[in-house]
Amino acid sequence: MAAIGGSFKNLRRPRNFDISLLQKLLHSLINSCSLYAAGIWGLRHCEEMETIQQSYVKRSLHLPFNTPRYFVRLETGLTNLRLRIFSLAIGTWIRALSAPKGSLLSDSYYALYEAATTAKDPALNWCLQLREALDEIKMGFVYEDPTAETVLAIKSSLLQKMKEKLTQDDLTRAKVSTSIPSYHCFKTNGEPEEYLKGTHSLPITSMIINLRLGYNTLFLDGTWHKLVPPGVGNPFCKFCGDSLSLSHVTDSCPQFQALRDRFLPNFQHFDSDMTKLINHLTSTNNKIALRNTLNFLRSSVPHFDN
Numbered sequence: 001m002a003a004i005g006g007s008f009k010n011l012r013r014p015r016n017f018d019i020s021l022l023q024k025l026l027h028s029l030i031n032s033c034s035l036y037a038a039g040i041w042g043l044r045h046c047e048e049m050e051t052i053q054q055s056y057v058k059r060s061l062h063l064p065f066n067t068p069r070y071f072v073r074l075e076t077g078l079t080n081l082r083l084r085i086f087s088l089a090i091g092t093w094i095r096a097l098s099a100p101k102g103s104l105l106s107d108s109y110y111a112l113y114e115a116a117t118t119a120k121d122p123a124l125n126w127c128l129q130l131r132e133a134l135d136e137i138k139m140g141f142v143y144e145d146p147t148a149e150t151v152l153a154i155k156s157s158l159l160q161k162m163k164e165k166l167t168q169d170d171l172t173r174a175k176v177s178t179s180i181p182s183y184h185c186f187k188t189n190g191e192p193e194e195y196l197k198g199t200h201s202l203p204i205t206s207m208i209i210n211l212r213l214g215y216n217t218l219f220l221d222g223t224w225h226k227l228v229p230p231g232v233g234n235p236f237c238k239f240c241g242d243s244l245s246l247s248h249v250t251d252s253c254p255q256f257q258a259l260r261d262r263f264l265p266n267f268q269h270f271d272s273d274m275t276k277l278i279n280h281l282t283s284t285n286n287k288i289a290l291r292n293t294l295n296f297l298r299s300s301v302p303h304f305d306n
Contacts, residue, residue, distance in 0.1 A: 017205040018198035019076055022060055030056055031084065039088030043129040044122075046082040053081050062206040062219035070170035071180060075209060077192030080166040083159065086133055090155055093130060098148035137161040180214055186279060195282045200290065207294050211278045216246050218301055220294075225301045238304070249300050250277075256300045263296035 034052050035042065042049065050069065057072050058065055073080060096109035109127075116127040123129075131143045139158060142151065167190035174184040195208050203220075210218050216227040227246055228235050235244040239255035242248055249256060250264060266289075281289050 016198045016200055017196065017202040019192050019196040020198075022057065022076075023078065026053060026056055026078075031081070035081070035084060035088065038085050039090075039092035040126065042085035043089055043126070043133060046080075046085055049085065050081045053078065061209055063209065063213065064215055064217050064224075067213060067215070068173070068177065068179060070173040070177075071183065071213060074167075074170050074174060074187050074190055075193055075212065076196060077190060079163060079190075080170075083163050083166055086162050087155075087159055089130055089133070090151065090158060093146070094148050094151050094155070097146055097151060133162075134158070137165050182214070182275065183212070186275070193282070199285065200287070204290050204294055207297065208278055208282060208290070211246075212275060214246075214275065218297060220298050220301060223302075225305060227301065227304050244304070246301075249304075250296070255303070256296075259296055259299050263292040263299075 030052060034049060038045075038049070054069055054072055055065070057063070057076060057078065058067055061076075063072065072078070096105055099106040099109070112125055112127045116125050116131065119125045119128055121128075122132055127143075131140060134140045134143050137158065139154075139161065142154065142158075170190065171184070171188070174180070174187060177183060195205060200208070206219055218225050227244060227249070236242065237244045237248060237253055237255075240253055242252065250260070277293070280286075281293065
């Protein structure tokens with residue numbers, strides 16, 4: 001835990017936030033420990049292990065902990081840990097197949113392989129878990145008569161198919177999402193967004209990703225700010241009485257007109273849509289406008305804290 005806590009300081013040390021640094025810290029400090037020998041036990045616990053990765057990324061980028069997992073993976077380009085566990089399981093499979101006949105490893109594998117023909121509960125048989133994973137990517141035939149040479153030759157193909165499947169699963173979740181209904185309109189692949197590649201400081205990066213998330217929750221100057229309190233269905237602005245949302249603050253609330261004139265003079269060109277504005281600013285890499293947007297939010301959003 002001390003190593004994990006210390007890694008956040010390393011993320012904040014560079015002037016600009018870079019997702020590649022987060023990926024390196026994640027793999028070297030967390031996955032190297034939490035996935036130890038996961039090729040044996042991990043196929044049953046993919047979702048539990050994904051929680052570790054998700055928690056680390058959300059804390060690093062100051063995202064709410066109820067942020068959907070698919071959003072985190074699609075936005076940052078991180079793959080589901082299921083892919084890493086699947087890779088480790090394939091490696092374990094190859095070692096078992098290449099073990100000398102009569103060795104403990106070989107005998108244990110073939111005992112499980114034989115038992116899998118009659119077993120019904122995958123949770124109790126590693127071979128069944130492996131076969132299910134192969135079936136998911138329509139490569140179950142590899143399991144039927146495997147050799148170490150055959151599996152090794154197609155390992156990269158198996159991993160690529162699993163990666164494509166996991167990415168497509170996340171894109172499908174985004175398409176049917178009710179919590180972020182518009183996200184699929186501007187996210188069509190699993191590559192990390194450009195603003196995460198060392199272009200902006202952590203405060204601006206955090207602002208961008210939270211605005212793209214659209215949860216009306218922002219982390220500003222070390223404090224969480226929620227425009228809409230938990231349990232409030234249809235909140236109203238305490239200054240003007242209109243329906244309260246982030247777009248209301250940035251577009252129409254008279255309380256912040258002077259701030260809008262100062263920091264967001266061109267906001268009206270984006271049809272009161274904060275997502276369109278942010279996407280435009282990140283695509284044009286307009287750092288001054290992004291900094292002004294952050295300053296506007298710093299000056300306005302805290303007024304709604306209870």
